[in-house]
Amino acid sequence: MTDDFHPKDSLDFVYDFYVKMKKNKINLAYEGEITHQITKAFTSLTENHMSIDNDPNSVQKKVFHVMVECLQNISKHAENRNDVITSKDGRGIFLVSKDDEEYNITTGNIVKTNKVNDLKRMLENINNLDKDGLKQLYKQQMREGRLSPKGGAGLGFIDIARKTGEKLIYSFLEIDDNSSFFVLTSTVSREK
């Protein structure tokens, strides 16, 4: 398999990509700018799939919630690197995968390296809280938090943790001194 994509001999690349998606049960993959239209399209596409699969209403609602918050995180917080990887803000990769037990919603985007520690602390704090602790944090953030100029309320991660009842799975890859790649996976159980 070749690492680079050349339109003239793309067969290997595309087939390999296809096999990887199938193997990992990815049913939605996107890289690019996350706009409001994209958010609406992805959520309604996934809603359709879920109702065809007869997922319970409560699961559908949870997946919808998580998708909206994840997509808005990218559109509001993804930074650019001014290079070939990303030259614009608000871009990232978005994946939805599903097996018999759960849905996994994964985002990947560039953040400033100097923001990584704050983000880690915030995510660790959320993962250390139980149901009631998350509720208190959400209320506190709603009362005290200001809406950022980009429209973020600082509530997205807390909401995801509360709605899914699962720990947030995250990691950071330092690309260089300025930029890091942030990957977040949220899991929604398909049971109940």
Added chain:
Amino acid sequence: MDIIKIQGTDDTPQVTLDATADASYMEISGRSLPEDVVTFYGPILEWLEEYAESPLKKTVFNFKLEYFNTASSKLLLDILLKLEDIHDDGNEVLIRWHFPDDDEDMEEAGEEYEDIVEVPFEQVSYTID
């Protein structure tokens, strides 16, 4: 006062703000994940601001939301805080928070708002056919 009537869409709620003495009705219902929450909720907050200057004897405000994102949750709190101001000024105010009887998250969201603001709050469950 002007009457505000906004049709709901798949990402913005239906809004009715009518302070006509005999037929007053105030409700926000449906789904709320507007592209720009501040632009969407701005006129609603302005309306309440003006309404607060000479409110009706009794203000009943209905929330009947199916879904709202976290960005909207902050603006919903702003609306509730305006209603709290009206209540603090010595007027009768009642918030009616409607939720589908099988939606614990929406019920809990109402309870949380009830904890945050000091206004008479009524939880109303309804059944979706």
